[in-house]
Amino acid sequence: MKIATWNVNSVRTRLEQVIDWLRQTPVDVLCLQETKVVDADFPRSPFEHLGYYVYASGQKSYNGVAILSQQPLQDVSTGFAPLLVESGIVEAELLAALDEQKRVIAGTLDRVRIVNLYVPNGAAVGSEKYEYKLGWLKVLREYLRSQLLVSPVMCVCGDFNIAPDERDLHDPDKLTGQIMASELERQALQEILALGFADAFRKFITEGGHYSWWDYRTAAFRRNLGWRIDHLYLSPQLYQQAIACWIDPAPRKLPKPSDHTPVVVEF
Amino acid sequence: MKIATWNVNSVRTRLEQVIDWLRQTPVDVLCLQETKVVDADFPRSPFEHLGYYVYASGQKSYNGVAILSQQPLQDVSTGFAPLLVESGIVEAELLAALDEQKRVIAGTLDRVRIVNLYVPNGAAVGSEKYEYKLGWLKVLREYLRSQLLVSPVMCVCGDFNIAPDERDLHDPDKLTGQIMASELERQALQEILALGFADAFRKFITEGGHYSWWDYRTAAFRRNLGWRIDHLYLSPQLYQQAIACWIDPAPRKLPKPSDHTPVVVEF
DNA sequence: GCCCTCCTGG
DNA sequence: CCAGGAGGGC
Numbered sequence: 001m002k003i004a005t006w007n008v009n010s011v012r013t014r015l016e017q018v019i020d021w022l023r024q025t026p027v028d029v030l031c032l033q034e035t036k037v038v039d040a041d042f043p044r045s046p047f048e049h050l051g052y053y054v055y056a057s058g059q060k061s062y063n064g065v066a067i068l069s070q071q072p073l074q075d076v077s078t079g080f081a082p083l084l085v086e087s088g089i090v091e092a093e094l095l096a097a098l099d100e101q102k103r104v105i106a107g108t109l110d111r112v113r114i115v116n117l118y119v120p121n122g123a124a125v126g127s128e129k130y131e132y133k134l135g136w137l138k139v140l141r142e143y144l145r146s147q148l149l150v151s152p153v154m155c156v157c158g159d160f161n162i163a164p165d166e167r168d169l170h171d172p173d174k175l176t177g178q179i180m181a182s183e184l185e186r187q188a189l190q191e192i193l194a195l196g197f198a199d200a201f202r203k204f205i206t207e208g209g210h211y212s213w214w215d216y217r218t219a220a221f222r223r224n225l226g227w228r229i230d231h232l233y234l235s236p237q238l239y240q241q242a243i244a245c246w247i248d249p250a251p252r253k254l255p256k257p258s259d260h261t262p263v264v265v266e267f
Numbered sequence: 268m269k270i271a272t273w274n275v276n277s278v279r280t281r282l283e284q285v286i287d288w289l290r291q292t293p294v295d296v297l298c299l300q301e302t303k304v305v306d307a308d309f310p311r312s313p314f315e316h317l318g319y320y321v322y323a324s325g326q327k328s329y330n331g332v333a334i335l336s337q338q339p340l341q342d343v344s345t346g347f348a349p350l351l352v353e354s355g356i357v358e359a360e361l362l363a364a365l366d367e368q369k370r371v372i373a374g375t376l377d378r379v380r381i382v383n384l385y386v387p388n389g390a391a392v393g394s395e396k397y398e399y400k401l402g403w404l405k406v407l408r409e410y411l412r413s414q415l416l417v418s419p420v421m422c423v424c425g426d427f428n429i430a431p432d433e434r435d436l437h438d439p440d441k442l443t444g445q446i447m448a449s450e451l452e453r454q455a456l457q458e459i460l461a462l463g464f465a466d467a468f469r470k471f472i473t474e475g476g477h478y479s480w481w482d483y484r485t486a487a488f489r490r491n492l493g494w495r496i497d498h499l500y501l502s503p504q505l506y507q508q509a510i511a512c513w514i515d516p517a518p519r520k521l522p523k524p525s526d527h528t529p530v531v532v533e534f
Numbered sequence: 535g536c537c538c539t540c541c542t543g544g
Numbered sequence: 545c546c547a548g549g550a551g552g553g554c
Contacts, residue, residue: 216545483535
């Protein structure tokens with residue numbers, strides 16, 4: 001089985017590229033972020049004709065996540081709302097506010113709980129959006145903790161907007177401490193991973209210089225000035241079973257690409 | 268010699284298509300309308316590399332005209348300003364106001380005065396913009412009259428936003444009297460032609476159903492719901508010498524086309 | 535429908 | 545640099 005994650009920066013603009021990629025790389029599950037489209041306008045049929053079931057949770061202009069799966073998914077849920085059933089952990093009003101931004105969708109395939117995330121960008125360290133990101137990550141941890149109780153076999157993936165360590169930045173001296181590489185973000189991520197998740201990519205590749213995102217500005221891709229911020233985190237049993245994990249840089253080389261490129265894990 | 272006119276609806280957006288068309292149809296002179304770019308940002312070098320001299324008069328967002336010529340042009344002028352030298356015919360303030368909209372550029376090649384026009388659209392009959400169009404056409408007549416005194420051999424071409432008669436409309440019963448086919452616009456055009464110009468296209472093709480513009484809306488091109496509003500008007504000597512005139516529908520069939528297609532006259 | 539500008543977001 | 549959207553023009 002193969003699961004992939006890809007921030008496509010508008011699924012409508014990138015439709016042809018995503019379809020082409022799936023033809024070349026027919027993963028079982030593709031998790032998309034930044035779809036930027038309400039569910040009613042999601043381009044379902046091109047994916048359905050390719051043999052994928054489509055599960056989407058989107059909004060106008062911003063954010064938006066979706067899961068494409070060759071097999072139907074069970075127990076599809078969107079947002080942090082499932083936390084509400086265990087009331088008391090997080091205030092209902094806070095959850096409702098967080099869920100206005102469509103950043104979370106989950107579903108189950110063969111007892112594997114797949115959680116697809118678009119973590120807030122955070123703008124700049126110390127900004128209001130940075131505080132929002134940190135708050136969101138705290139709620140994410142509670143959400144994943146409660147999901148683990150019912151589904152201990154999990155793949156948590158998506159655009160985390162966090163480079164876990166210096167190997168994941170093209171210029172750690174300059175970028176460490178900046179957004180996506182600040183102490184508090186990395187700590188928040190580590191506290192999530194401490195629930196029992198491990199980085200699929202790092203099971204196979206330990207050296208630095210492998211990136212999943214390159215800024216559109218300053219010709220960053222041509223100069224390989226990247227960040228590794230798109231991740232596939234696995235619970236212990238799945239991590240054991242992983243036999244490969246790779247970043248596919250090809251889509252980032254196309255004309256009019258997304259600024260992110262897909263990451264795939266294979267079991 | 269071949270002279271062509273083409274409303275490209277943004278020369279930057281259509282750059283590749285215009286270059287491709289010139290490679291296939293290396294006219295001596297190409298008159299462009301709706302370039303929608305200030306002169307400093309006009310994409311000169313692609314045309315220069317093709318062997319064309321570039322003369323442009325543009326503004327931000329709207330209007331804008333340009334002449335591309337394989338030979339350098341003499342006495343290039345922009346706007347109605349040349350009328351100012353014969354003061355008294357039209358008020359200087361009116362001319363200055365009209366010339367804020369970049370709709371006129373002229374130049375001389377081999378004693379042929381080439382005048383490239385983007386006539387105001389006029390919105391709807393009776394509107395303020397309609398009155399502007401009629402006023403503009405009156406000034407145009409005075410402008411052409413004064414140009415004829417110094418350059419009796421003329422080719423006046425461009426997007427006239429007027430269909431001269433019923434043959435130039437796909438549905439004359441419905442469209443006659445509407446904008447681009449109203450009595451006053453047609454009269455104003457006839458008063459201009461009475462200075463001594465004749466329609467190059469009508470020297471060769473007298474039947475209706477030949478169009479140069481199809482609205483982007485309502486799939487007008489697919490259904491051939493067009494208008495013939497792009498014209499090449501010739502002074503008597505040139506009209507005698509014309510050996511062909513045709514509309515090239517090919518560019519209108521491309522993806523992301525202009526809503527107009529080129530018209531060419533050959534001497 | 536498809537241009538343009540200007541805005542916000544990344 | 546590249547998305548989406550709003551607003552105006554044709």
